[in-house]
Amino acid sequence: MADLSVNFAGIKAPNPFWLASAPPTNSGYQIIKAFEAGWGGAVWKTLGVPTINVSSRYGAVNYGNTRMAGFNNIELISDRPLVDNLREMEEVKKHFPDHAVIASLMVDTREQWIQIIKDVENAGADGIELNFGCPHGMCERGMGSAVGQDPVVLKTIVEWVMDAAKIPVITKLSPNISHITDPGLAAAQGGTDAISLVNTFKSIVGIDLDSFAPYPVVDGKGSNGGYCGPAVKPIALNMVKELAQHKDINHLPISGIGGIETWRDAVEFILLGATSLQVCTAAMHYGFGIVREMEAGLTKFMDERGYNTIYDFAGKALPNVTEWKNLNLKYNVKAEINEDKCVGCDLCYIACDDGAHQAIALPLDGSRIPSIIEENCVGCNLCSLVCPVEDCITMVRTDDGKEKVTWQELTDKDEIPNTFNDARAGGNGHYVPEPSKALKIK
Amino acid sequence: MAEYKRPTTQEEFDKNFKLKKPLMNDTEAFYESSRCLFCYDAPCVQACPTSIDIPLFIKQISTKNVEGAAKTIYDSNWLGNACGTVCPTDVLCVGSCVYNHQDVQPLQIGRLQNYATKNVINSDKQLYKPRKDNGKKVAIIGSGPAGIACASELRLLGFEVTIYEAKEKPSGLTVYGIAPYKITNEEVLDEVQYLQNQLGFTIKYSSPISNKAQLELLERTHDAIFLGLGIGATASLKMEGENLENVIGAVEFVEELRMKQHLIEVPNKVIVLGGGNTAMDAASEMARLGAEKVYLAYRRAKEDMGAYSFEYDLAVSAGVEGLFNCSPIEIVGDGTKVTGVKFIKTSTKHGILRPLEDTEFILDCDMVIKATGQAKQKIFTDLIDDLELDRKSRIIVDEKNNQTTNPKYFAGGDIINGGAEVVNAVYDGKLAAKGIHQWLTK
Ligand SMILES: Cc1cc2nc3c(=O)[nH]c(=O)nc-3n(C[C@H](O)[C@H](O)[C@H](O)COP(=O)(O)OP(=O)(O)OC[C@H]3O[C@@H](n4cnc5c(N)ncnc54)[C@H](O)[C@@H]3O)c2cc1C
Ligand SMILES: Cc1cc2nc3c(=O)[nH]c(=O)nc-3n(C[C@H](O)[C@H](O)[C@H](O)COP(=O)(O)O)c2cc1C
Ligand code: SF4
Ligand code: SF4
Ligand code: SF4
Numbered sequence: 001m002a003d004l005s006v007n008f009a010g011i012k013a014p015n016p017f018w019l020a021s022a023p024p025t026n027s028g029y030q031i032i033k034a035f036e037a038g039w040g041g042a043v044w045k046t047l048g049v050p051t052i053n054v055s056s057r058y059g060a061v062n063y064g065n066t067r068m069a070g071f072n073n074i075e076l077i078s079d080r081p082l083v084d085n086l087r088e089m090e091e092v093k094k095h096f097p098d099h100a101v102i103a104s105l106m107v108d109t110r111e112q113w114i115q116i117i118k119d120v121e122n123a124g125a126d127g128i129e130l131n132f133g134c135p136h137g138m139c140e141r142g143m144g145s146a147v148g149q150d151p152v153v154l155k156t157i158v159e160w161v162m163d164a165a166k167i168p169v170i171t172k173l174s175p176n177i178s179h180i181t182d183p184g185l186a187a188a189q190g191g192t193d194a195i196s197l198v199n200t201f202k203s204i205v206g207i208d209l210d211s212f213a214p215y216p217v218v219d220g221k222g223s224n225g226g227y228c229g230p231a232v233k234p235i236a237l238n239m240v241k242e243l244a245q246h247k248d249i250n251h252l253p254i255s256g257i258g259g260i261e262t263w264r265d266a267v268e269f270i271l272l273g274a275t276s277l278q279v280c281t282a283a284m285h286y287g288f289g290i291v292r293e294m295e296a297g298l299t300k301f302m303d304e305r306g307y308n309t310i311y312d313f314a315g316k317a318l319p320n321v322t323e324w325k326n327l328n329l330k331y332n333v334k335a336e337i338n339e340d341k342c343v344g345c346d347l348c349y350i351a352c353d354d355g356a357h358q359a360i361a362l363p364l365d366g367s368r369i370p371s372i373i374e375e376n377c378v379g380c381n382l383c384s385l386v387c388p389v390e391d392c393i394t395m396v397r398t399d400d401g402k403e404k405v406t407w408q409e410l411t412d413k414d415e416i417p418n419t420f421n422d423a424r425a426g427g428n429g430h431y432v433p434e435p436s437k438a439l440k441i442k
Numbered sequence: 443m444a445e446y447k448r449p450t451t452q453e454e455f456d457k458n459f460k461l462k463k464p465l466m467n468d469t470e471a472f473y474e475s476s477r478c479l480f481c482y483d484a485p486c487v488q489a490c491p492t493s494i495d496i497p498l499f500i501k502q503i504s505t506k507n508v509e510g511a512a513k514t515i516y517d518s519n520w521l522g523n524a525c526g527t528v529c530p531t532d533v534l535c536v537g538s539c540v541y542n543h544q545d546v547q548p549l550q551i552g553r554l555q556n557y558a559t560k561n562v563i564n565s566d567k568q569l570y571k572p573r574k575d576n577g578k579k580v581a582i583i584g585s586g587p588a589g590i591a592c593a594s595e596l597r598l599l600g601f602e603v604t605i606y607e608a609k610e611k612p613s614g615l616t617v618y619g620i621a622p623y624k625i626t627n628e629e630v631l632d633e634v635q636y637l638q639n640q641l642g643f644t645i646k647y648s649s650p651i652s653n654k655a656q657l658e659l660l661e662r663t664h665d666a667i668f669l670g671l672g673i674g675a676t677a678s679l680k681m682e683g684e685n686l687e688n689v690i691g692a693v694e695f696v697e698e699l700r701m702k703q704h705l706i707e708v709p710n711k712v713i714v715l716g717g718g719n720t721a722m723d724a725a726s727e728m729a730r731l732g733a734e735k736v737y738l739a740y741r742r743a744k745e746d747m748g749a750y751s752f753e754y755d756l757a758v759s760a761g762v763e764g765l766f767n768c769s770p771i772e773i774v775g776d777g778t779k780v781t782g783v784k785f786i787k788t789s790t791k792h793g794i795l796r797p798l799e800d801t802e803f804i805l806d807c808d809m810v811i812k813a814t815g816q817a818k819q820k821i822f823t824d825l826i827d828d829l830e831l832d833r834k835s836r837i838i839v840d841e842k843n844n845q846t847t848n849p850k851y852f853a854g855g856d857i858i859n860g861g862a863e864v865v866n867a868v869y870d871g872k873l874a875a876k877g878i879h880q881w882l883t884k
Contacts, residue, residue, distance in 0.1 A: 065477070262505040286480045292498050296514070297507045341469075390468035 002302035003309050004295070006040070008276040009194035009253045010168040011127040013100035015040035016310055017266070017291050020257050020278035021104035021129060021172075024288070026078065028088030032095060037288035038295055041100030043196075043278060044089060046077035046131045047116065048106040048143070053079050059205040059215035059225060070231035071281045072205045074216060074223050076137045077106050082116075086123040093124035102170065106131040106143050113157065114164045127167050130158065130192075132183070133174035133199020135226050148174030148199070151186035158190025170255060173197040173239075175232075180239040184249045195243060196255035196278060198236045200226025229281035233259030237272055241321050244273030261290065263297020270310050271317035325407040332399040333379035335359075335372045341392040344368030348383035348393060356382045358433055376431045445761035448708055448732030455704035458730040459622040463527050466550075466557045475504035478549055481540055486551060489538035491865045492519040492872070496535060500554055511558035513569050520591040520872065523563060523633045524616050525865045526555035527625045532752050534865070563636045570640050576600035578882050581664040583651050586614020587864045588855025589670035590634055591871025592878075597641035599879045605643060606660075608650035614672050615856075616864055618697040621723045623730070627700060654825050661850060666878045669837065669846070669853040670871065673861050677817040679715075683773030684812075686780040692716070692724040692813035699727055709809035711735045713783050714762075715770055716813030717747035722757045724811045729760035736762045737805065741769035741788055742795060765805075769797060773810055782806040819857060826851060836860045843877025844870055852878055 236258025676691025854870025
């Protein structure tokens with residue numbers, strides 16, 4: 001049976017499922033409840049300077065009947081007194097010595113950093129996470145993402161912290177930046193023990209059409225919030241990959257965060273190099289019980305493939321994430337429709353005809369079961385993505401797999417097409433209907 | 443006029459007895475599972491006698507961990523597949539789904555359950571391994587749902603288990619009693635075989651335990667005994683004419699139906715006596731067999747019937763006609779065969795049933811099915827020393843562990859509840875196994 005335990009930069013936990021620093025880790029009560037439910041660790045709601053929170057704090061993007069596909073907030077760091085948090089942290093550690101309790105911190109001056117690190121070490125924290133991510137409120141005061149967006153300042157603060165801390169330090173990055181490797185590198189150079197990412201994305205989840213104010217509305221106004229939840233997972237995954245592939249950063253363990261809700265999400269983050277996982281939105285949506293699904297699924301995945309620990313497969317997808325120029329230009333797939341499964345919605349037809357390559361034909365007999373025009377199909381996948389029936393449209397490989405050529409190889413051999421007339425140029429042989437065919441009155 | 447044509451081939455039989463809850467396909471399972479809200483302390487779980495973690499297994503289906511879903515189900519319920527189709531879900535899990543409160547279709551929990559369990563049964567996926575032999579032996583009498591559940595759990599705990607079964611097939615009333623449009627024989631037997639493959643309990647068929655000497659032998663050679671005999675044959679009405687030809691008990695009729703299927707003989711006019719679920723089943727089944735006229739006669743009012751209203755509706759939709767406040771007083775015949783039933787009309791005042799004077803009438807028929815209750819296993823239970831029964835001849839057990847008043851004996855299923863559902867028997871079997879384990883290891 002798989003052993004889910006992790007040793008993350010010296011922070012040990014019974015499993016890689018940790019609660020991210022956020023409302024679910026606001027108090028000792030919640031963290032103990034979470035550990036009882038099966039979570040392996042918790043990053044305490046960010047502690048630091050006194051704050052005041054507004055009422056009306058969260059907004060959401062509902063997609064169809066799916067609530068909270070995306071989630072945003074305009075909440076600040078912990079507004080509870082530091083002494084209360086420290087006392088509760090000590091109590092949690094007393095009850096759960098083997099679970100990871102990590103103190104997320106955000107303060108301003110060097111003196112403040114040194115003091116608060118001492119405080120949380122005394123309270124028994126297993127590690128520290130530096131919150132350089134909060135994209136609202138705190139950044140207006142020169143903290144949070146204001147630091148995360150300035151690699152020089154970030155590096156300096158990491159150095160202060162490394163100087164003072166006796167326990168492992170994780171630097172949590174803000175994704176609100178063009179190149180995540182810039183702050184990643186700064187953190188590495190500052191000497192951090194590990195990196196976690198992502199914090200929330202600057203966002204407006206919607207506008208109230210009556211008051212013309214962005215959600216969440218506070219007395220007729222709103223502010224940009226921090227976006228997270230399932231909708232941000234793809235961007236978070238890419239950022240994790242960027243760091244995990246960077247030669248001057250990838251010696252550091254990475255804690256993956258952003259839209260993790262199911263065992264599949266967890267496995268994906270691990271495959272891209274994360275060795276601990278942090279979750280906020282899923283716990284806020286479904287409560288701590290959601291960890292049952294993740295833990296059972298991860299265990300089954302590992303048992304099935306004979307992985308004993310998560311380190312056996314961590315990063316295994318990284319060699320397969322390459323640059324576009326290294327992709328095989330000879331690889332070819334075409335859509336295939338399973339007529340027995342097709343329900344005749346014709347979404348594939350209209351998606352292809354209006355949105356792609358005019359490679360699907362409607363039947364003349366009125367049966368509504370469309371067919372693929374093979375010679376026009378470029379293998380874009382669109383029809384298979386819109387089809388509402390499981391495994392109805394499949395993409396089938398049509399090349400024999402023997403030939404392989406990449407853009408890079410063509411470039412190296414000076415064989416890339418230079419003009420559109422060049423027979424080697426793409427798109428040349430593709431069928432496109434005459435524009436006038438689209439006229440309603442011909 | 444009969445709604446159904448008399449089936450003369452297996453094919454026609456299958457058509458008339460079409461499964462009410464057919465297996466979901468992947469697309470249906472995907473959409474249906476995505477709808478579950480993952481309620482906290484979910485009402486559906488509270489309504490399930492075996493407390494299956496329903497939101498978890500549904501979430502597992504939606505994240506394509508179908509085997510994990512099956513494991514979640516079997517962890518709580520050893521006959522997860524049978525229960526998915528035969529449970530009266532409308533009054534249990536499905537009836538409690540929160541969607542009902544907004545008039546939205548509730549989750550089809552039973553069918554989702556089957557989607558998961560069928561998957562592992564078909565692939566014969568090993569989900570469990572018996573624990574190391576603990577050197578203790580348990581005998582189980584009866585291989586109905588209670589006995590099978592008890593055996594499975596005991597094997598998991600490392601006991602050696604032998605089941606003694608009077609008939610040639612396992613599963614008790616699930617295979618001999620439940621209506622064929624709920625579950626097929628094959629499906630019932632497949633699940634037992636699947637459990638046996640993994641857990642390896644022995645079933646001795648055609649091995650009724652019926653005398654003191656046999657019981658004493660079992661007592662000497664086993665550390666504990668589980669009684670899962672169910673209840674007996676249809677009880678006598680103690681009414682004139684009961685011994686005429688073609689006056690049969692409902693349980694006996696259903697058994698014949700399940701075994702002979704389309705080869706069973708079908709009368710023209712049938713009167714079913716009773717107001718419970720068994721009466722509804724027998725009437726429905728007769729209608730589906732193409733009997734020209736099926737009456738369901740109950741001595742009290744429609745509202746007083748013990749049957750679930752959806753079972754009555756089902757019978758009516760199959761063409762059954764209900765007669766209420768008609769109490770049978772004599773079964774009439776031509777000396778050998780039944781020709782009708784003499785009824786008297788009744789009324790109920792303050793809960794007391796009163797015959798109405800001068801209202802007797804005779805309804806012609808060529809078959810009478812008595813669905814007026816089953817006899818208890820009193821002859822058998824009298825063989826066991828110190829075994830206490832309640833005033834309805836049900837074995838008294840300690841509800842914490844299902845131990846009887848003779849500590850070596852545990853019991854569960856219909857024999858302790860007087861006739862409930864499969865799911866209750868499954869729960870009892872598991873509880874008793876845990877009770878036996880605790881009792882023998884303390
Ligand atoms: C007509 C009918 C329809 C039903 N429909 C449904 C339904 O739709 N859904 C539902 O959930 N439940 C239904 N039930 C109820 C359900 O079948 C029972 O509650 C359940 O089968 C009880 O399980 P059990 O293990 O206690 O007993 P049983 O299923 O009765 O099993 C007892 C077993 O013990 C064996 N046995 C008996 N005596 C001896 C002996 N002396 N020695 C050895 N073996 C012996 C029997 O042969 C049998 O195999 C129905 C019942 C009937 C009668
Ligand atoms: C309401 C709310 C408050 C948050 N507060 C903090 C915080 O105090 N410190 C911090 O580092 N991150 C904070 N976050 C960000 C989360 O820790 C996490 O990085 C982010 O939500 C992405 O994960 P998710 O998609 O699982 O929600 C907060 C997020 C939310 C939704
Ligand atoms: S979840 Fe609802 S009840 Fe609870 S604090 Fe927020 S607004 Fe209030
Ligand atoms: S999208 Fe799928 S179901 Fe709809 S018409 Fe195309 S193949 Fe058929
Ligand atoms: S009550 Fe309905 S929606 Fe809620 S968990 Fe159960 S099945 Fe899902």
